[in-house]
Amino acid sequence: MPAIPVEAFYLTPGASGSLQQQIRTMVTQGILSGRFRPGSRMPSSRGLAEHLGVSRITVTLAYADLVSSDYLTSAGRSGYFVSDTAPLAPEFPEGPPRAEAIDFKALTGGRFTRTPRVERPEDWDRYPFPFIYGQADPTLFDHQNWRQCALRALGKRDFAALTTDYYDRDDPLLIQELLRTILPRRGIAAREDEVLLTLGAQNALWIAATTLLGPGRRAVVENPGYPAWRAIVAATGATAIPVDVDAQGLPVQTIDADVIFTTPSHQCPTNATMPVDRRVALLGAAEAQGAILIEDDYEFEMSFLKPVAPALKSLDRNGRVIYAGSFSKSVFPGLRLGYLVGPPGLIAEARALRGLMLKHPPGHIQRTVAYFLGLGHYDALVNRMKNAYRRRRQMMSEAIAAEGLTVAGQGGFGGSSFWMRAPEGLDTEQLALALRGEGVLIEPGRAFFAGDGPRNFFRLAYSSIAPQRIPEGIARIARAVARR
């Protein structure tokens, strides 16, 4: 077998990982790709170290690591060799050239790609003035303690428990934290069989809708309202019935519907908070017409102006309200962990559906969040976010007033956004496009409306914009509005 020359190795500038990891990767890729054959002699650690310009101990450690995972064998003073039992990558000749002969758009009906969505560039964080909703500000996040909790959940003791197929269970530790600390703050006393963990709040809504809706059923959607909920209703085949919201959120009407969706804590996108008497009336109306209420209690933690009211669910005596909550807003959006609270009969059905569509949220994430809650880091983080949002909101208010823009809804207790109205006749989709060129991102309001709604609304969020950028950002928006 020939010796592998040192020239087979080179360090890529800017590559990620330690030098030792980079060496390891070069060796494993060489072996797996078949370039380094079993029995071949590796360069000496001294020779490779000189060639790469790294210390010899780095190479030695990488080699030792590769021996322990059977990529290499050590022959004492004779050096290192590619192991005869090293992992092999079976390679097949590349497949035939592809033709896209089938019209999948026609075959699937394209019903999911047709979903209208709030247009946001993927590289939003490269814009200096990102007034977009639902992204995190990494400067607020408690990275160190999150890492500690994740590490603890990666420990041997937890790990064995978390790597199994959970079937349809949830992490009991996280469920306890939810039942004992999170839900009581919303006035909700729930038992274990009334809670299901989900891949975020949107997944909770999807699961609730899929169990309760279908062709022939009818669901109330707030107008304007959460676009994903409208799309989810459409996906089930049910009929969406838009109901215009007012300054107190969803009005109480006698509508023949199977499901009523509402965001009482602060309405999406207007931020209106539903007063308690309307909540009671809404519950009564749902009762009278036999409808189920789905409450999306997003962002309830971000109440820094006055205490948040208890959830609609807390008034529910008959198991008529299904409640969706999320950790993604308050921890970080990429987390993808939320929950559904409802009567045991509904939760059992939702659990079976979750089992069928994705089994369960990854165990390690469930346990990490359980620790993050249990050690009080979650509350500390929410506290820090509230303080930051309070300051930013103050700056937003002042800048908006100074520039003469019109607030259409701002929420009484906090939140992370303003609902704005531009002058009649101004199309905010074009406004948003023009502002992109100036480094400003805003969210046009059109996607929030059912059918052909007004085009002069937009949303301004302050959860991921640096506070010192707010005045200039608002000024640019005002100038763009004035120009049109």
Add this chain to the structure above:
Amino acid sequence: MPAIPVEAFYLTPGASGSLQQQIRTMVTQGILSGRFRPGSRMPSSRGLAEHLGVSRITVTLAYADLVSSDYLTSAGRSGYFVSDTAPLAPEFPEGPPRAEAIDFKALTGGRFTRTPRVERPEDWDRYPFPFIYGQADPTLFDHQNWRQCALRALGKRDFAALTTDYYDRDDPLLIQELLRTILPRRGIAAREDEVLLTLGAQNALWIAATTLLGPGRRAVVENPGYPAWRAIVAATGATAIPVDVDAQGLPVQTIDADVIFTTPSHQCPTNATMPVDRRVALLGAAEAQGAILIEDDYEFEMSFLKPVAPALKSLDRNGRVIYAGSFSKSVFPGLRLGYLVGPPGLIAEARALRGLMLKHPPGHIQRTVAYFLGLGHYDALVNRMKNAYRRRRQMMSEAIAAEGLTVAGQGGFGGSSFWMRAPEGLDTEQLALALRGEGVLIEPGRAFFAGDGPRNFFRLAYSSIAPQRIPEGIARIARAVARR
């Protein structure tokens, strides 16, 4: 404000976490529950250390940590106090007593809870002879390197990227690993827009089915076959058409169907491998009738008897095959990460559906798997599993032969299970129940059959049973079969 007495603190024997973490938890829970009020003086670190019987530095470090997250303030020599701006837990009076007044079983139709499933006890790992499928053996797992990769993905640089809402993208690093190292081993050359990450293979199948099926459509299901696929077809409202498999897997028939589901690498549950000529014929038949093929290529890595054949997808010239794969089988089941490969038109639709139902798999898990692959740990792990499974399979074969049990299907290249036939008239659900009492878990075959199938089949897996337990486990099964 009163001082908080040391008696408010006690260590629970066997509690998890370091002493410092336990102290932290006691303090944060006291504050969040309202028992420790803002301004109250904490016990001195010396006093609390003596009371708990821990070193003073442990208490001091816990206090310092609590100061940094604003639960406590330090007043120099005067000691520590509960911070005036400490996180508050708004508490509401407990909700009204619940009545389950609504019959959710009737309302939802109970269609998901009615799904037949392979009966497996949740505490399967407490049985000495668990011949059950799809669970990991923690003794084979590379815990240390997984932890290293997870840690690296938790580093500052990655973290900012991974905590954002990905919208509908995937981790580009993991996609590159898939395209460059995993798919080529199955003979599949795919581009970025032909791949979608999912919450495991089952989620991939759910997504494929939901885009392609619905009321009025028809889907072929293998019989016996993967029970979750049958349930998924039912959930879409499509009609399932069971086709009996033979010793070479799914036979080629002219059936009017929109979708044909198949497991050619080794059929679930019989382990039959479909020969290449039948694959070509199946592709031709699908082409002729305009059907889409969905290939579930589960466990292809576990080919230790002979090299695995290229995937059916590798023969596909027209984008007619949609391919589902998983990391959950080969890394660990609780991971929940899989992928779907198909033509860009289908993947775009699948991506929009995934965005609607769960947004995306958690970023940290995507990046951890990318590192685990990139550093070669994945291949080393698969190699180790193959060696272990080869030994176990050998022991299974010998024990099954020695005890005179009948193998109905075992797979030519490896896998992790045997498909077994008990004598005619023996109900394996009752057999399984009786064996539980003797510490033995087997999987009755009934759930794999459409409608009223035979009841004398069962599956014996060897992925999570300790090898030295195999002979005694098989002997117990043989005795139980003989007794009935």
